[in-house]
Amino acid sequence: MAASGNAIDPIHQFEIQRIIPLKIFGVDASFTNSSLFMVIILAAISILMLYGTRARSVVPGRLQSAAEMAYEFVASTVRSTAGEHGMKFFPFVFTLFMFVLFSNVIGLIPYTFTVTSQIAVTFALAALVILTVIVYGFYKNGIHFLNLFVPSGVSPILLPFLVLIEVISFVSRPISLSIRLFANMLAGHITLKVFAGFVVMLIGAGAWAPLATLPVAAIVLLTAFELLVAVLQAYVFAILTCVYLNDAIHPGH
Amino acid sequence: MDAEKDAARGADDEALKARLEKLSGALETQRQQAEAQKAEEEKSVGPTGETGKALSLGFRVLSEFVAGVLAGGFLGWLLDKWFSTSPLFLLVFGALGTAAGFMNVYRIASRPTSTGGDNPRADQP
Numbered sequence: 001m002a003a004s005g006n007a008i009d010p011i012h013q014f015e016i017q018r019i020i021p022l023k024i025f026g027v028d029a030s031f032t033n034s035s036l037f038m039v040i041i042l043a044a045i046s047i048l049m050l051y052g053t054r055a056r057s058v059v060p061g062r063l064q065s066a067a068e069m070a071y072e073f074v075a076s077t078v079r080s081t082a083g084e085h086g087m088k089f090f091p092f093v094f095t096l097f098m099f100v101l102f103s104n105v106i107g108l109i110p111y112t113f114t115v116t117s118q119i120a121v122t123f124a125l126a127a128l129v130i131l132t133v134i135v136y137g138f139y140k141n142g143i144h145f146l147n148l149f150v151p152s153g154v155s156p157i158l159l160p161f162l163v164l165i166e167v168i169s170f171v172s173r174p175i176s177l178s179i180r181l182f183a184n185m186l187a188g189h190i191t192l193k194v195f196a197g198f199v200v201m202l203i204g205a206g207a208w209a210p211l212a213t214l215p216v217a218a219i220v221l222l223t224a225f226e227l228l229v230a231v232l233q234a235y236v237f238a239i240l241t242c243v244y245l246n247d248a249i250h251p252g253h
Numbered sequence: 254m255d256a257e258k259d260a261a262r263g264a265d266d267e268a269l270k271a272r273l274e275k276l277s278g279a280l281e282t283q284r285q286q287a288e289a290q291k292a293e294e295e296k297s298v299g300p301t302g303e304t305g306k307a308l309s310l311g312f313r314v315l316s317e318f319v320a321g322v323l324a325g326g327f328l329g330w331l332l333d334k335w336f337s338t339s340p341l342f343l344l345v346f347g348a349l350g351t352a353a354g355f356m357n358v359y360r361i362a363s364r365p366t367s368t369g370g371d372n373p374r375a376d377q378p
Contacts, residue, residue: 161349161352164349165349165352165353165356166353166356168321168324168325168328168346168349168350168352168353169321169324169353169356169357171324171327171328172317172320172321172323172324172325172350172353172354172357173320175320175323175324176313176316176317176319176320176321176357179316179319179320180312180313180316183312183316184312225304225305228305229305229308229309232305232306232309233309236309236313
């Protein structure tokens, strides 16, 4: 995220670069910088969870307590939103939470690539959530799952409209889930980059150079704020996943 | 002999009492210091946390609304493409999508927001 000096281009950081070009049956499946950072994220999560739970001591060490805190946080979120039945989906929610959290936080490190600032990635995650909800909802409740779209206690004249609105509202879920995460990360990183650009411009502006401390201070504050947003968005993603899964487990309002 | 012992014991008691008082005084000041530090930390963390939560809620409302309109428009456009009735369904579903967006926002607003950020349906089993 640090200003690159000669070229101040806030969008450049989101560019996908092919590291190992690859084509499988005409589909571009190159190993890109995005894929590289996904591998890094997976490695970081694996190290935390596998290494952290290796000792299994009664008095946890640093890594072990980090792993335990992550587990307990997600477990209590799942229990409070989707109930005890929701724990069936704990591995799923935990994976999503850790992936989003690590990609958000790792993306804050300068010169890294933020995987969740790509709408393709966030929409894939959101679509996975909604597909799970639909498949499990029909598997568990059969045709009764459609009761989700029928609000109770509504006059028969209004009912068709409300059912249509409910269906559209359901369709909007993956869109809002993916756009929220993507836009938050994109906006935060662009803001940081733009402020970094101000620093470079002010330093190059001769007598105005002392003013460059202002955007530097702003960057410090924004970075702290972005860290908060990164964690909060991972939490929001996890909790909304639980809310949607709750609809599949207990349909009907 | 006895008087001497008693005097010694009395001095011991005095010393012990003084020590106890000093210790409990030290404990008290330490506790107060810890509390003051905690309060300060909360003060310094509070506003950012609050702002962050409020911002995230605002962003949620915005994205839910926009997503409702987008989903309605998308469905309408798809139906128009299938039945080649452009722009009938796009208009109808655009309006319905806006309604769905309002409904999404209403759902967020009608849920009680607890201290733990947005914790919807925590009250339901």
